[in-house]
Amino acid sequence: MSSIFLEVKDLAIDLSGNQVIKNMNFKIQKNTLTTFLGPSGSGKTTVLRAIAGLNQKISGQILLDGEEIQNLAANQRNIGMIFQSYALFPNMSVFENVAYGLRVRKEADTVIKKKVDAILKTVNLQDKEQSYPENLSGGQKQRVAIARAMVLEPKILLLDEPLSALDAKIRIDLRNQIREYQQRLGITMLFVTHDQAEAMAISDEIIVMDNGKVQQKGSPLEIYTHPQNLFMAKFIGNHNILSAEQLRDLGVEVAVDNESSFIIRPELFQVNMPKESNDYLAISGKIKSVSILGDRFEYRFITKEGLELKAEFLNQQQAFTKEKEVVFYVKKGDIKKVGI
């Protein structure tokens, strides 16, 4: 059973007269991986630094494992932090880099040896313990940084864009490894990224931020399938966004108001006429462009009412060429209303 482990209440942060964080509230369960996802400048790093105790001044309350920590010094909080730049000591071996915090804590040599060996095995670097950082790849350096933080068994591990400096393939490998360590060792992690796919792939919960505020918090699937406002619909996925008036033009009876929009996920269109055709909206149009997204095709099409929409189909299904006249079907119940 999970339980609330980190709680942030009414957090507000002002940096050089700029209100960067505006009254944020959220809770995180123990032994889960939560991601802060948001555009550049939305305040992700600022919140992480506040939890770690690296901001000068904040208002609000931060509770970790039942204890108020906002007035504690950073080194009193028992929190680990990992940055994009690995911040390893260049003049120390891998073993000594990982052992560093344990030596500061004055642990016995035998304990240090045992703990460092075990954690290097976890990150699969046991054969590199005598190497120096300059002889490691980017991915290996970041695994040393992760091992160095994990060996201290912090209450929570904060990771600020830890994969940004790595190549695409290594990024994916390492994000999966981080998720595996988190689950295997039962660590509570808070992970900052601006990469949607990364957040979706590894998180138990995602907190989407914009402009210093939480826009939505939920599981990756909830965030993707039920964006709760227009910002979310634009930021997550590749939704078609329509006004009430545009939807009426397509033949759906909705009240026109200026407070709502409607979204249709491109992958929910169907090519063949469904059996229960009354439950579906048929949209006729002409293909404007075709993009291959690997496993899928994305078709942009212009409806006969003059709207441009996107539909996605797996590429083993029927392919359409530019200018082709088409009819695509979408279940009326899959057209979702979102507030502004």
Ligand SMILES: Nc1ncnc2c1ncn2[C@@H]1O[C@H](COP(=O)(O)OP(=O)(O)OP(=O)(O)O)[C@@H](O)[C@H]1O
């Ligand atoms: N020392 C500072 N003084 C004034 N404003 C600051 C300071 N540091 C950051 N900011 C502002 O605070 C806002 C949030 O910055 P923050 O670094 O937390 O965003 P972020 O979401 O982590 O962005 P990124 O993904 O680009 O790292 C930005 O608008 C930034 O310009």
